Amino acid sequence: MKYIPTIGIECHVQLRTKTKLFSEVDNDARGKEPNSCVSPVDYALPGMLPRLNGEAIRLAILAGRAMNCEINASSRFDRKHYFYPDSPKGYQITQFYHPIIGEGWVELPSGERVRIEHAHLEGDAGKLTHFDSYSLVDLNRVDTPLIEIVSMPDMHSAKDAHDYCKALWRLMCFAGVTYGDLYNGNMRFDVNVSIAPEGSKELGKRAEVKNLNSFRSVERAVEYEIKRQSKLLDAGEKVIQETRGWNDATGETTGQRSKEEAKDYRYMPEPDLPPINLSQEFIDAESAKLPMMPSNYRKKFAGIIADDTLEVLLDYPSLMSKLGEIDAKYAKNISNLFASVLLAEEKSAEYLNDLPTAAELSELAEMNDKKELSSTATKEVFLRLFDPQMKGRGVKNIAKELGLVQENDLGALEAIVDTVLAKPETKKAQDDFRAGEEKVIGFLVGQVMKESHGKANPSAVQEILRKKLK
Amino acid sequence: MKTANKTVTATRLVKDALEKAKHFEDYNIFTFINEEGALKKAAEIDAKIARGEKVGRLAGVPYALKDNFLSPEGETTASAHILEGFTSPVTATAVEKLEAEGAIMIGRTNMDAFAHGSSTESSYFGPTLNAYDKERVAGGSSGGSAVAVALDIVEFATGTDTGGSIRQPASFNGVYGLKPTYGCVSRYGVVAMASSTDCIGFFTKTPDDMSLLMSVASGQDPKDLTTLPDYYNDSEIKKAKKIGIIKDFYLKDSEIQKCLEHKCEELEKKGYEIVELEMPALKYALAAYYIIVPAEIASNLSRYDGVRYGFRSEKSDNLDDLYKNTRSEGFMPENKRRIMIGNFVLSSGFYDAYFLKAAKARTLIVKEYEEAFKKCDFILTPVAPNPAFKLGEKVNDPVSMYLEDVMSVPLNLAGVPGLAIPAGETSNGLPIGLQLVGPRRSDKSLIEFSKELM
Numbered sequence: 058m059k060y061i062p063t064i065g066i067e068c069h070v071q072l073r074t075k076t077k078l079f080s081e082v083d084n085d086a087r088g089k090e091p092n093s094c095v096s097p098v099d100y101a102l103p104g105m106l107p108r109l110n111g112e113a114i115r116l117a118i119l120a121g122r123a124m125n126c127e128i129n130a131s132s133r134f135d136r137k138h139y140f141y142p143d144s145p146k147g148y149q150i151t152q153f154y155h156p157i158i159g160e161g162w163v164e165l166p167s168g169e170r171v172r173i174e175h176a177h178l179e180g181d182a183g184k185l186t187h188f189d190s191y192s193l194v195d196l197n198r199v200d201t202p203l204i205e206i207v208s209m210p211d212m213h214s215a216k217d218a219h220d221y222c223k224a225l226w227r228l229m230c231f232a233g234v235t236y237g238d239l240y241n242g243n244m245r246f247d248v249n250v251s252i253a254p255e256g257s258k259e260l261g262k263r264a265e266v267k268n269l270n271s272f273r274s275v276e277r278a279v280e281y282e283i284k285r286q287s288k289l290l291d292a293g294e295k296v297i298q299e300t301r302g303w304n305d306a307t308g309e310t311t312g313q314r315s316k317e318e319a320k321d322y323r324y325m326p327e328p329d330l331p332p333i334n335l336s337q338e339f340i341d342a343e344s345a346k347l348p349m350m351p352s353n354y355r356k357k358f359a360g361i362i363a364d365d366t367l368e369v370l371l372d373y374p375s376l377m378s379k380l381g382e383i384d385a386k387y388a389k390n391i392s393n394l395f396a397s398v399l400l401a402e403e404k405s406a407e408y409l410n411d412l413p414t415a416a417e418l419s420e421l422a423e424m425n426d427k428k429e430l431s432s433t434a435t436k437e438v439f440l441r442l443f444d445p446q447m448k449g450r451g452v453k454n455i456a457k458e459l460g461l462v463q464e465n466d467l468g469a470l471e472a473i474v475d476t477v478l479a480k481p482e483t484k485k486a487q488d489d490f491r492a493g494e495e496k497v498i499g500f501l502v503g504q505v506m507k508e509s510h511g512k513a514n515p516s517a518v519q520e521i522l523r524k525k526l527k
Numbered sequence: 528m529k530t531a532n533k534t535v536t537a538t539r540l541v542k543d544a545l546e547k548a549k550h551f552e553d554y555n556i557f558t559f560i561n562e563e564g565a566l567k568k569a570a571e572i573d574a575k576i577a578r579g580e581k582v583g584r585l586a587g588v589p590y591a592l593k594d595n596f597l598s599p600e601g602e603t604t605a606s607a608h609i610l611e612g613f614t615s616p617v618t619a620t621a622v623e624k625l626e627a628e629g630a631i632m633i634g635r636t637n638m639d640a641f642a643h644g645s646s647t648e649s650s651y652f653g654p655t656l657n658a659y660d661k662e663r664v665a666g667g668s669s670g671g672s673a674v675a676v677a678l679d680i681v682e683f684a685t686g687t688d689t690g691g692s693i694r695q696p697a698s699f700n701g702v703y704g705l706k707p708t709y710g711c712v713s714r715y716g717v718v719a720m721a722s723s724t725d726c727i728g729f730f731t732k733t734p735d736d737m738s739l740l741m742s743v744a745s746g747q748d749p750k751d752l753t754t755l756p757d758y759y760n761d762s763e764i765k766k767a768k769k770i771g772i773i774k775d776f777y778l779k780d781s782e783i784q785k786c787l788e789h790k791c792e793e794l795e796k797k798g799y800e801i802v803e804l805e806m807p808a809l810k811y812a813l814a815a816y817y818i819i820v821p822a823e824i825a826s827n828l829s830r831y832d833g834v835r836y837g838f839r840s841e842k843s844d845n846l847d848d849l850y851k852n853t854r855s856e857g858f859m860p861e862n863k864r865r866i867m868i869g870n871f872v873l874s875s876g877f878y879d880a881y882f883l884k885a886a887k888a889r890t891l892i893v894k895e896y897e898e899a900f901k902k903c904d905f906i907l908t909p910v911a912p913n914p915a916f917k918l919g920e921k922v923n924d925p926v927s928m929y930l931e932d933v934m935s936v937p938l939n940l941a942g943v944p945g946l947a948i949p950a951g952e953t954s955n956g957l958p959i960g961l962q963l964v965g966p967r968r969s970d971k972s973l974i975e976f977s978k979e980l981m
Binding site: 101 | 715719752832850
């Protein structure tokens with residue numbers, strides 16, 4: 058039988074605030090000792106009360122606006138209770154009843170929209186590492202601010218799911234609300250998949266695959282689930298509603314616990330935090346800080362930057378933002394340098410956070426335009442702009458120091474050509490060319506280039522040679 | 528209250544208090560005596576005085592700290608087994624403020640474990656005895672603090688009042704006890720019972736002492752987002768004219784009722800008008816309280832799991848057992864009762880029927896107080912339906928124990944301040960307390976007005 062899959066996705070985004078959601082402890086625990094970024098509030102000593110990080114509210118507004126969502130003027134926190142050592146308080150502070158971010162939508166590359174049901178702020182849990190007879194608890198991640206984005210079940214294929222996650226990732230990165238490091242769990246996806254026979258009005262029972270942290274694994278997990286569930290239904294069996302885990306090595310999902318025995322989280326309004334009341338002025342002012350989003354860039358660079366180049370660069374907000382600063386006439390040139398030179402570099406990740414200025418890049422593109430730099434020389438100067446030793450020296454100076462500025466002065470070029478033609482070793486080549494041997498022109502150009510120490514513009518040289526050898 | 532000076536040194540004051548504490552040891556008032564720490568601080572203050580330096584408003588004043596206030600001095604256990612061995616690395620805001628003015632903690636006082644109770648009989652350390660009759664309860668939950676002040680061991684003691692835990696023991700022991708407006712004193716660093724009704728307050732021997740302590744301890748605290756903007760020191764004392772009494776709280780054939788009526792006559796003689804109030808929503812207060820408060824208790828007590836601090840059961844060989852055994856052995860029966868009620872009313876399917884309904888009743892009660900204070904300036908009521916009862920009398924009857932709170936909990940639900948004042952004695956010599964209730968933020972006027980009833 059043919060089945061129609063239906064997919065909804067919950068995505069947790071770690072916000073890049075300086076401090077945690079409910080305490081003043083450093084939120085960036087990368088490379089730090091376990092349990093070193095933990096305050097008495099996160100550690101849940103008796104009598105500790107949550108504070109509220111205003112930066113998280115601001116970032117939530119940006120995240121919401123990036124997804125075309127309503128921002129709720131009044132929202133509040135609730136407690137979600139469960140016992141586990143990753144949750145020192147015995148509850149997670151979340152927004153169950155009144156989330157800060159309301160309905161919105163995310164557009165896929167296909168042009169289709171996935172509706173956002175809501176998104177809420179909450180504190181992350183700690184991390185457990187299990188060993189044979191014991192487990193280690195690291196509370197550094199406790200109460201890192203998260204927004205959980207809940208989509209409507211608007212996706213119907215593994216590709217949709219993949220594209221949605223990627224689109225969401227780009228939106229969050231461009232909005233600047235997260236570091237977006239998937240490998241380190243900055244964004245995690247829970248994917249709900251169900252299938253129903255074609256034409257059926259009711260949705261099937263769904264399985265939730267939790268904690269996926271790459272677009273590829275989202276896509277593969279959905280593909281696997283569709284196959285698994287189809288096989289069950291074809292065999293006359295039932296899909297049970299359950300949580301499943303994903304194994305990236307085997308490419309399979311496995312059942313964890315069924316929802317029938319699901320925990321009762323005993324939600325309760327958080328009495329230690331007053332409601333968040335935002336004025337429309339504040340929401341508007343914060344929303345106005347939303348930077349250009351991928352869709353804005355697509356519009357801006359349509360017909361300027363090749364589509365495939367643009368799709369590559371849209372994974373790098375800092376590159377797009379730099380391109381946005383550069384005069385449109387140079388954008389194509391620089392976008393090619395970004396896509397084919399910079400991203401090919403081993404150190405590109407480091408470079409991304411420390412790009413040359415728009416003025417430097419424009420100057421470089423201009424020199425290339427005026428043929429002062431060959432395309433090879435342009436690439437070389439471009440890379441030097443990232444070199445800590447060369448930085449800030451000025452594009453022209455770097456090009457000169459490296460001896461890369463091309464000779465375009467026709468008078469000077471003619472003189473060099475004459476010198477070369479006067480040399481006895483070129484005599485035979487000159488005769489051969491005149492006799493119709495086209496390809497020896499290359500040899501002659503090479504001689505001139507050599508004489509000019511590589512500074513001559515080869516196409517100009519060829520032109521002069523042809524004229525002189527008529 | 529007596530503060531230290533050149534002739535009466537802080538060391539003298541502290542030594543006296545420590546001696547008295549020892550003398551009254553059989554009352555089981557203290558869970559920890561801070562002899563070394565207190566004497567060290569006293570010496571520092573004396574040195575300051577000797578050098579002619581400025582000292583705080585509470586310089587050298589010995590005080591008793593309820594065992595649910597966090598400070599690095601002594602173990603903070605909230606008189607609960609499950610917190611045994613816990614020494615806090617942080618200090619409660621209220622303690623910081625008192626100590627900054629030179630007050631010296633000489634001991635931690637006994638309480639019902641986690642402040643669940645009205646008699647201090649639910650303490651892991653056993654009951655505290657009533658200051659007037661050793662066969663009777665101290666009241667609770669802040670029983671140790673009330674008796675420490677009543678026996679004149681200390682000048683004042685801290686308390687917490689979630690549903691009468693300051694006012695009832697104050698009335699059982701004949702001292703002043705204030706539950707301030709919710710949010711007036713920071714809760715930071717005080718072991719939470721029910722976050723939306725917990726209030727930090729004091730036991731004193733005079734209204735003036737109470738006012739001084741409030742001017743020290745009150746104020747907005749960035750560490751407690753439910754604190755109100757500072758108002759205590761700036762609030763003007765409002766002259767009262769009309770005093771309300773609540774018809775619904777009439778106690779038939781009661782010495783407490785007679786005492787209340789007598790006080791009303793006195794007030795009328797002084798020119799005050801007595802206004803009878805009908806407050807029918809108050810009859811829902813106790814039920815609403817025993818839904819909302821256990822819910823918050825169940826939640827606030829979830830952090831006591833034996834994983835990070837305090838007591839951990841030795842018997843467990845897996846995580847679930849660790850939780851179950853630690854909590855089964857670490858909590859008192861009353862703690863468990865409230866955890867179970869709380870989790871029940873929050874569980875899915877019951878939330879709307881219980882918690883949400885109670886929250887609505889709470890809104891009605893808030894409104895009823897607002898209406899009442901349009902008709903009068905303050906309200907005078909009994910604190911509890913009875914004076915101090917016998918030890919063991921209500922231990923096996925939780926509901927009658929909960930009924931102790933019937934007149935005190937409406938204030939906690941409404942967030943309004945209440946001051947328990949000593950108002951007389953029963954024929955067999957037990958103290959009778961009455962409570963003065965004011966609108967939110969009227970704490971200072973309330974304390975001032977209580978002098979009219981001395």
